[in-house]
Amino acid sequence: MMGKFFSGLSSTGAWCCFDEFNRIDIEVLSVIAQQLLTIRNAKAQKLPKFMFEGRELKLNPNCAAFITMNPGYAGRTELPDNLKALFRPFAMMVPDYTLIAEVILYSEGFEDSLTLAHKMTRMYALCSEQLSQQDHYDFGMRAVKSVLVMAGSLKRENPDKREDVVLLRALRDSNLPKFLHDDTILFQAILQDLFPGLEIPEHDYGVFSTTIEHCTKVKNLQPKECVTTKVIQFFETMQVRHGVMLVGPTGGGKTCCYEILADTLTKLYEDGYGKKVPDYRPVRTKVLNPKAVSMGELYGEFNLLTMEWKDGLLATAVRETVKDTTEDHKWIVNDGPVDALWIENMNTVLDDNKMLCLANSERIKLNNTIHMVFEVQDLSVASPATVSRCGMVYIDEGELGWRPMLETWISNENFKWKEETREYVWNLFNTYIDPGLKYVGKYLVEAMPQVPVAKVQTVALLFESLVFVSGGPDLQSDPLRLHCLLATIFAWCLTWGLGGNLEEQCNDKFDSFVKDLLSDCPDVKMANTGDVYSCYIDMSRKMMESWEKITPSFKYEPEIPYFDLMVPTIDTTRFGYLMEKMLSLNQPVLFTGPTGVGKSVIAKQKLYDLAVKDFIQRLLTSQLKPTVSKLSP
Numbered sequence: 001m002m003g004k005f006f007s008g009l010s011s012t013g014a015w016c017c018f019d020e021f022n023r024i025d026i027e028v029l030s031v032i033a034q035q036l037l038t039i040r041n042a043k044a045q046k047l048p049k050f051m052f053e054g055r056e057l058k059l060n061p062n063c064a065a066f067i068t069m070n071p072g073y074a075g076r077t078e079l080p081d082n083l084k085a086l087f088r089p090f091a092m093m094v095p096d097y098t099l100i101a102e103v104i105l106y107s108e109g110f111e112d113s114l115t116l117a118h119k120m121t122r123m124y125a126l127c128s129e130q131l132s133q134q135d136h137y138d139f140g141m142r143a144v145k146s147v148l149v150m151a152g153s154l155k156r157e158n159p160d161k162r163e164d165v166v167l168l169r170a171l172r173d174s175n176l177p178k179f180l181h182d183d184t185i186l187f188q189a190i191l192q193d194l195f196p197g198l199e200i201p202e203h204d205y206g207v208f209s210t211t212i213e214h215c216t217k218v219k220n221l222q223p224k225e226c227v228t229t230k231v232i233q234f235f236e237t238m239q240v241r242h243g244v245m246l247v248g249p250t251g252g253g254k255t256c257c258y259e260i261l262a263d264t265l266t267k268l269y270e271d272g273y274g275k276k277v278p279d280y281r282p283v284r285t286k287v288l289n290p291k292a293v294s295m296g297e298l299y300g301e302f303n304l305l306t307m308e309w310k311d312g313l314l315a316t317a318v319r320e321t322v323k324d325t326t327e328d329h330k331w332i333v334n335d336g337p338v339d340a341l342w343i344e345n346m347n348t349v350l351d352d353n354k355m356l357c358l359a360n361s362e363r364i365k366l367n368n369t370i371h372m373v374f375e376v377q378d379l380s381v382a383s384p385a386t387v388s389r390c391g392m393v394y395i396d397e398g399e400l401g402w403r404p405m406l407e408t409w410i411s412n413e414n415f416k417w418k419e420e421t422r423e424y425v426w427n428l429f430n431t432y433i434d435p436g437l438k439y440v441g442k443y444l445v446e447a448m449p450q451v452p453v454a455k456v457q458t459v460a461l462l463f464e465s466l467v468f469v470s471g472g473p474d475l476q477s478d479p480l481r482l483h484c485l486l487a488t489i490f491a492w493c494l495t496w497g498l499g500g501n502l503e504e505q506c507n508d509k510f511d512s513f514v515k516d517l518l519s520d521c522p523d524v525k526m527a528n529t530g531d532v533y534s535c536y537i538d539m540s541r542k543m544m545e546s547w548e549k550i551t552p553s554f555k556y557e558p559e560i561p562y563f564d565l566m567v568p569t570i571d572t573t574r575f576g577y578l579m580e581k582m583l584s585l586n587q588p589v590l591f592t593g594p595t596g597v598g599k600s601v602i603a604k605q606k607l608y609d610l611a612v613k614d615f616i617q618r619l620l621t622s623q624l625k626p627t628v629s630k631l632s633p
Helices: 002-012 026-044 097-107 113-130 141-157 163-178 181-194 207-218 225-240 254-270 295-299 313-323 343-350 384-389 403-410 419-443 452-467 479-499 504-520 570-583 599-611
Strands: 015-018 049-052 055-058 064-067 243-247 283-288 300-302 309-311 329-335 355-357 363-365 370-376 391-394 535-538 543-546
Touching (some): 002 049, 097 113, 163 181, 243 254, 243 343, 343 370
Parallel strands (some): 015 064, 329 370
16 A cells, blocks of 8 residues: 555655654554665666566656654554654654744734733643643643634624633633533632633523423433533534544433434524524434444455455445535544544544545545544543544533432333322432442442442332332332332342442442441331342232242253253342343343353353243353454344
8 A cells, every 4th residue: 555655656746744654563664664765766866767566667756755753652663763764853842832822813803812822821831730630631732722713703703892701711611621520620710810800701502502401301311400511512612623522431421412412403403593503403423333343344444355445334434424415414423432543543534634544545535514523431542642633521420420310210101100109219219329329439349340320220220120010019009008118129129239249248248238228217128137138029928038939949850961950049049030120121231250150051041031931042152352243143
């Protein structure tokens, strides 16, 4: 491929700049060094024609190759000495941010640009020194430029407002979305010190804010203020950056954030507001997980036998969106972890070039209606080059919490219970979940990291599988007896929802904690013997009973192979029981634990038992490095 590049350069006399040159493998760099040396020697001898890779080519002496590189990043290669000798190195200096900001502010119509430029650069210097060190923070040149672009836009929209107020709002609106809660407080203090006495009135988003709340309710979600704020911040970030990353842990609402914004923009367009605000256009999304496929399957690759090119998932998505010439928004959503390999190939997509460069020498130019959206948990392995190219919106899972999820669950119209019972169950969750989450997070060790909202969701789903599936209690019965049973069921669900993912040595501590925690609830009837893990809810007797009562006895069957025999124990019974309850709600189940404890055996046996009723079982053995082509039928 590089040979084709150099053949064209030497024949036409063109100049070419190879960006991120040191990301090429060291073996390929050695070949490139020989190719460049051949062209250099031909130019030095002033030959009209020369031999290049077995072909005679015309030489235009005006040809030249330039390279750019960021040394020291992950995934970078040290250039070999024979390649270094062919290039004259230039070390780029850190630019004068103040001078650049002053010039751009002048061009955007600001009169007092010198003072404002000094305050702006001083603010970024203070932020880099005083705020916490986060992987998704960037206070470099691209961040400065995005603020200046926003300030210019606000200046044209509000020509009568004071210039310092306009710049202050741009600084606030462009930086607040990416800050953690504690850093937000410190950032606002820095702004007050640099712009003393200035107060920015809260912007009234009017119909935009109300439409966000309407679309949130349509999706059967809770219209919380923090959600509305993040959707607005996401929208404002997309206006100044065509690449935006939604950063935050699982369960924080990243997916809901972009889905609500897409629904909101579409609804505003349908209601006729698109004529007043051009950005109110319908949204079309394409969602993919870049980490689920190989680099060739993501961007495209050659068939090594036929040398035929085949587009990858991302290349196909970009090609289709570019062909769509309408003014509608097109979002390509990459939902998956960011690493230093696949994301670096998008550098030209995310910077001002807006160009997807493929390995077959094809370049696809993105138009202004296309946005690249990323959903990531963190950017711990991303390079500064990636972080600086994208706008950041940090969505803190703790800000939303678990209560909105529970509000949506408990208000399910399919739950036929009285309002009194609904409030009683809400009070149980509201009283005992937070102490449980705090104790587990502070004193116990989880077998697998799990966000709090996932634990609460497990409690709620187990409760639903016992109460609202066939065989559950009569929800219209006497509230006194019903509430006593529901409190006992809640205690059992709390045990497995919060304590089912703990290391074995923590079970005794959690058992003591649960009994102490629920001792002040007279409706909870705990079992007299054993720990909280050794009981299940006997719906016929409306009380906790030992797993031993439903553990079947072993019956030897000669026709079954020896290695397929399973001797029922309390462990096989309770884990199979939990699996069956979750599958009754069509929920996925994950068994985690060391090798040889019986995870596969329990899962296979339960799937075999359920296959007789409603399920079709398919067993798939995962390989060390499974690929899409190997997993597909």
